[in-house]
Amino acid sequence: xxxxxLVSPFxxxxxxxxxxxxxxxxxxxxxxxDRYRGFHINDTEKCIGCGRCAExxxxxxxxxxxxxxxxxxxxxxxxxxxxxxxxxxWCALCVDVCSTGSLRMSNTYSWxxxxxxxxxxxxxHDEKEWDSAPKGWRQDNDLLGWxxxxxxxxxxxxxxxxxxxxxxxxxxxxxxxxxxxxxxxxQCGLCVTACPAHMHIPDYIRAIADGDxxxxxxxxxxxxxxxxxxxxxxxxxxxxxxAVGYQGEAIAIRWLKRFACEQFDSLTDVLKxxxxxxxxxxxxxxxxxxxPAGLAAAYYxxxxxxETHVYDMRKEAGGVAWGAIPEYRLPAEGYDxxxxxxxxxxxxxxxxxxxxxxxxxxxxxxxxxxFIAAGLQDSSDFSFPGSDLPGVKPAxxxxxxxxxxxxxxxxxxxxxxxxxxxAMDTARTCRRLGADVVISYRRRIxxxxxxxxxxxxxxxxxxxxxxxxxxxxxETADGGLRYFYAEAEMVPSPDGGRPxxxxxxxxxxxxxxxxxxxxxxxxxxxxFLPKELSDQLEMKWGRIVVDENQFTGxxxxxxxxxxxxxxxxxxxxIADGLRAAKGIRDFLR
Amino acid sequence: MGDxxxxxxxxxxxxxxxxxxxxxxxxxxxxxxGVTGNMSIEMWFDGDEITKAxxxxxxxHRSFEKLMERRLWIQNFPLVCRICVPExxxxxxxxxxxxxxxxxxxxxxxxxxxxxxxxxxxxxxxNLMAFGGQAGTxxxxxxxxxxxxxxxxxxxLFEELTGARIYHIYxxxxxxxxxxxxxxxxxxxxxxxxxxxxxxxxxxxxLNNSIFLKRTxxxxxxxxxxxxxxxxxxxxxxxxxxxxxxxxxxxYEVYRELDFEVVTESGADIYSRALIRRREIDLSISLIxxxxxxxxxxxxxxxxxxxxxxxVPPGEVYTRVESSRGEYGYYVVSDGSLKPxxxxxxxxxxxxxxxxLERMLVGANIxxxxxxxxxxxxxxxxxxx
Numbered sequence: 001x002x003x004x005x006l007v008s009p010f011x012x013x014x015x016x017x018x019x020x021x022x023x024x025x026x027x028x029x030x031x032x033x034d035r036y037r038g039f040h041i042n043d044t045e046k047c048i049g050c051g052r053c054a055e056x057x058x059x060x061x062x063x064x065x066x067x068x069x070x071x072x073x074x075x076x077x078x079x080x081x082x083x084x085x086x087x088x089x090w091c092a093l094c095v096d097v098c099s100t101g102s103l104r105m106s107n108t109y110s111w112x113x114x115x116x117x118x119x120x121x122x123x124x125h126d127e128k129e130w131d132s133a134p135k136g137w138r139q140d141n142d143l144l145g146w147x148x149x150x151x152x153x154x155x156x157x158x159x160x161x162x163x164x165x166x167x168x169x170x171x172x173x174x175x176x177x178x179x180x181x182x183x184x185x186x187q188c189g190l191c192v193t194a195c196p197a198h199m200h201i202p203d204y205i206r207a208i209a210d211g212d213x214x215x216x217x218x219x220x221x222x223x224x225x226x227x228x229x230x231x232x233x234x235x236x237x238x239x240x241x242x243a244v245g246y247q248g249e250a251i252a253i254r255w256l257k258r259f260a261c262e263q264f265d266s267l268t269d270v271l272k273x274x275x276x277x278x279x280x281x282x283x284x285x286x287x288x289x290x291x292p293a294g295l296a297a298a299y300y301x302x303x304x305x306x307e308t309h310v311y312d313m314r315k316e317a318g319g320v321a322w323g324a325i326p327e328y329r330l331p332a333e334g335y336d337x338x339x340x341x342x343x344x345x346x347x348x349x350x351x352x353x354x355x356x357x358x359x360x361x362x363x364x365x366x367x368x369x370x371f372i373a374a375g376l377q378d379s380s381d382f383s384f385p386g387s388d389l390p391g392v393k394p395a396x397x398x399x400x401x402x403x404x405x406x407x408x409x410x411x412x413x414x415x416x417x418x419x420x421x422x423a424m425d426t427a428r429t430c431r432r433l434g435a436d437v438v439i440s441y442r443r444r445i446x447x448x449x450x451x452x453x454x455x456x457x458x459x460x461x462x463x464x465x466x467x468x469x470x471x472x473x474x475e476t477a478d479g480g481l482r483y484f485y486a487e488a489e490m491v492p493s494p495d496g497g498r499p500x501x502x503x504x505x506x507x508x509x510x511x512x513x514x515x516x517x518x519x520x521x522x523x524x525x526x527x528f529l530p531k532e533l534s535d536q537l538e539m540k541w542g543r544i545v546v547d548e549n550q551f552t553g554x555x556x557x558x559x560x561x562x563x564x565x566x567x568x569x570x571x572x573x574i575a576d577g578l579r580a581a582k583g584i585r586d587f588l589r
Numbered sequence: 590m591g592d593x594x595x596x597x598x599x600x601x602x603x604x605x606x607x608x609x610x611x612x613x614x615x616x617x618x619x620x621x622x623g624v625t626g627n628m629s630i631e632m633w634f635d636g637d638e639i640t641k642a643x644x645x646x647x648x649x650h651r652s653f654e655k656l657m658e659r660r661l662w663i664q665n666f667p668l669v670c671r672i673c674v675p676e677x678x679x680x681x682x683x684x685x686x687x688x689x690x691x692x693x694x695x696x697x698x699x700x701x702x703x704x705x706x707x708x709x710x711x712x713x714x715x716n717l718m719a720f721g722g723q724a725g726t727x728x729x730x731x732x733x734x735x736x737x738x739x740x741x742x743x744x745x746l747f748e749e750l751t752g753a754r755i756y757h758i759y760x761x762x763x764x765x766x767x768x769x770x771x772x773x774x775x776x777x778x779x780x781x782x783x784x785x786x787x788x789x790x791x792x793x794x795x796l797n798n799s800i801f802l803k804r805t806x807x808x809x810x811x812x813x814x815x816x817x818x819x820x821x822x823x824x825x826x827x828x829x830x831x832x833x834x835x836x837x838x839x840x841y842e843v844y845r846e847l848d849f850e851v852v853t854e855s856g857a858d859i860y861s862r863a864l865i866r867r868r869e870i871d872l873s874i875s876l877i878x879x880x881x882x883x884x885x886x887x888x889x890x891x892x893x894x895x896x897x898x899x900x901v902p903p904g905e906v907y908t909r910v911e912s913s914r915g916e917y918g919y920y921v922v923s924d925g926s927l928k929p930x931x932x933x934x935x936x937x938x939x940x941x942x943x944x945x946l947e948r949m950l951v952g953a954n955i956x957x958x959x960x961x962x963x964x965x966x967x968x969x970x971x972x973x974x
């Protein structure tokens with residue numbers, strides 16, 4: 001035994017003279033680190049109640065609970081996460097996957113309470129002392145990307161190839177791509193709140209992810225009998241509220257619907273009993289207009305056993321949706337597939353039948369109910385000097401008359417006035433007919449009511465966007481037209497509305513073109529309504545006002561689609577049809 | 590003490606070793622400060638000499654392996670760390686390596702370096718605690734406190750880097766969860782300096798301590814032939830001359846690029862094992878310095894699929910890392926579904942704390958029980974997953 005080994009341990013006493021490492025808790029407690037995982041903080045304003053946190057929590061700490069004073073609205077479930085700190089393991093997975101990034105953690109690690117029940121609370125709603133803690137674990141989605149992912153890119157035909165013909169722009173997902181895209185869905189169901197028809201979106205996405213598109217198609221028909229249409233040209237309210245879209249790209253819900261329909265040559269084979277007529281109940285319904293609203297109502301009524309007659313003045317069913325949307329967006333193939341379903345379900349289509357006011361009166365007498373879904377047949381009136389010249393044409397009529405066949409010559413240069421989907425469709429159709437196209441619009445691109453996608457694709461196809469232009473007049477000029485316009489600047493509206501275009505200076509600009517299309521909007525033509533009916537109907541902006549069952553309040557008349565006030569897109573019309581079918585069922589019970 | 594081979598359980602029959610007329614019967618643990626974690630040893634002893642020892646485990650059984658079969662792939666990553674309190678990161682690392690191999694995920698270079706750093710910091714913390722703890726078992730509580738104090742400085746670093754002191758939940762499949770905070774490397778180096786500054790004091794207190802020497806030299810001897818017989822790994826094997834270190838034998842992450850030698854001793858007793866820990870502290874410090882010197886820039890994680898739809902392709906894989914106790918492995922089986930089919934955790938504590946300890950205790954002095962047990966640095970939660 002060495003002497004040093006007897007003595008050296010005692011040198012440890014030298015520590016007694018040095019500063020202690022121990023922290024006297026709680027008098028001088030250290031604050032948690034900058035990214036400490038402490039008690040949760042939730043920005044309830046930012047939170048949309050998607051429930052992703054509760055879904056991912058491995059210790060079942062989080063319950064999504066309704067909050068007093070918070071309603072379920074479009075894109076917000078009205079629920080907020082409640083944490084049970086008896087279960088939390090502080091892993092912060094909930095924070096890292098939070099769709100909106102509303103959830104974070106404070107660096108508070110200690111909290112004393114006398115009542116154990118208070119350890120279960122809703123951060124953000126139940127106030128806590130750490131709610132304003134500046135430090136703590138935050139989401140870093142740029143680094144991890146757990147809260148949002150990029151979309152599976154949809155293959156499209158390149159712009160300089162696609163302007164040569166009317167072939168479809170979008171090529172469609174492959175099976176692998178569709179499964180990949182469907183697998184991005186977090187199944188929160190917020191999309192259902194935004195879809196006018198409240199389709200079973202999470203369920204059909206799950207079916208596609210599971211490789212069962214047939215199940216997806218069956219789910220479509222539960223509340224939308226026109227998935228072929230909506231899979232291609234829907235306005236996608238659902239995607240605008242998608243939780244994945246907050247920090248990534250929204251799930252391509254429309255393209256997935258398209259994919260599921262594309263997998264089958266015949267939808268009736270997939271639908272089986274869902275495409276068969278219901279047991280006849282001896283009642284008759286007349287439907288005016290074979291557009292999305294009329295067809296949707298007809299399908300559900302026929303499935304419930306009603307004898308359903310649909311009348312339309314055109315030679316083909318499908319309304320404006322199939323009539324005016326060009327081939328490159330909505331090809332004809334899907335049409336037959338859809339119509340087969342209606343035929344098989346027992347919907348009786350009477351085409352090329354203009355309904356006069358006398359006939360409508362007769363229908364109301366010899367049918368149990370009448371559903372008016374005649375849509376908008378007229379272009380809005382818009383006149384300015386020269387708008388009656390022969391080269392100035394309404395865009396809507398141009399689109400409705402199958403411009404794809406080339407029988408409506410547009411010349412070498414075209415001007416389209418307007419910024420909606422009709423304007424874009426007209427412009428892009430004219431590009432395909434070989435013309436150079438200029439779009440003249442009073443406001444800015446971001447103010448255009450057209451789908452962003454349509455605007456982008458039009459720009460890709462070299463459509464010349466002249467925005468902030470105020471039309472002055474049109475004159476004839478060596479065989480064509482000369483369109484004069486002034487430049488506008490945007491002036492903020494005093495009442496807080498959207499900015500208004502106001503003429504900037506006295507300067508006049510002009511363009512020469514062969515044709516000028518007016519795409520200023522459509523109007524309803526209510527001439528077919530009997531006088532005594534139109535006197536009783538409540539009208540708003542020239543449209544028929546209805547209740548939540550699409551009932552007009554007069555006799556047995558129901559109305560829906562574009563003829564009633566509303567957004568005026570296909571899915572809203574379909575939702576109207578769906579509601580009308582239910583309303584008529586209840587009305588005749 | 591005699592030749593440990595002759596003292597083996599085979600010499601005395603069970604009835605002889607537990608004869609109630611000759612022996613005293615006593616339970617040691619499960620609640621006893623000298624026991625590592627919650628396990629107990631049922632002992633019979635004649636005078637001061639133990640004639641028979643039977644270990645009892647199961648007090649900490651939380652059914653981790655079964656729980657993992659019922660959780661999504663990502664949900665297991667906050668769970669696995671709980672299998673080992675002092676060194677949770679090895680579990681995260683093994684699990685992440687397994688999932689990455691099954692799903693073909695390649696992680697960024699910087700993530701590999703950060704992972705290695707985290708693993709070495711954790712090892713350093715454990716070794717500081719174990720080295721001090723070895724002194725604690727023979728009544729030198731100061732050593733244990735010093736070890737824990739130094740480990741606490743490392744926990745501060747973990748808190749800053751990962752957001753938590755004990756369960757870091759940091760090494761995720763696909764990389765690591767966060768990059769370094771501002772000025773982190775500097776603070777790591779500062780902690781290393783503090784530790785190095787205090788190590789000589791530590792050595793004087795423990796290694797050059799006559800009582801420590803008396804209680805550890807030639808006590809708890811593990812003959813080299815037991816290494817193969819029991820499958821001993823890590824510091825236990827290395828103290829008996831075995832050259833076993835997964836960091837060298839099957840390098841993972843960036844160990845292949847680091848310059849180090851496997852630390853071995855030949856004393857085979859408790860003192861050698863303490864010495865191994867002491868030298869491992871130096872090794873970890875050197876490795877951390879090398880890592881900080883050469884840390885590349887770049888991303889630290891790659892995107893993962895949607896967690897609620899993440900199906901890891903079918904397959905099976907065994908991943909292993911060197912823990913502070915030796916080779917530590919995960920056997921993961923996927924059937925291509927949303928959750929793992931089977932996960933088996935293979936830690937070294939089972940052999941070290943059950944068959945080896947039962948054999949080592951026969952013939953040992955009753956006062957050396959916790960001394961021997963702590964020298965094996967066993968971790969009961971790892972025995973009963």
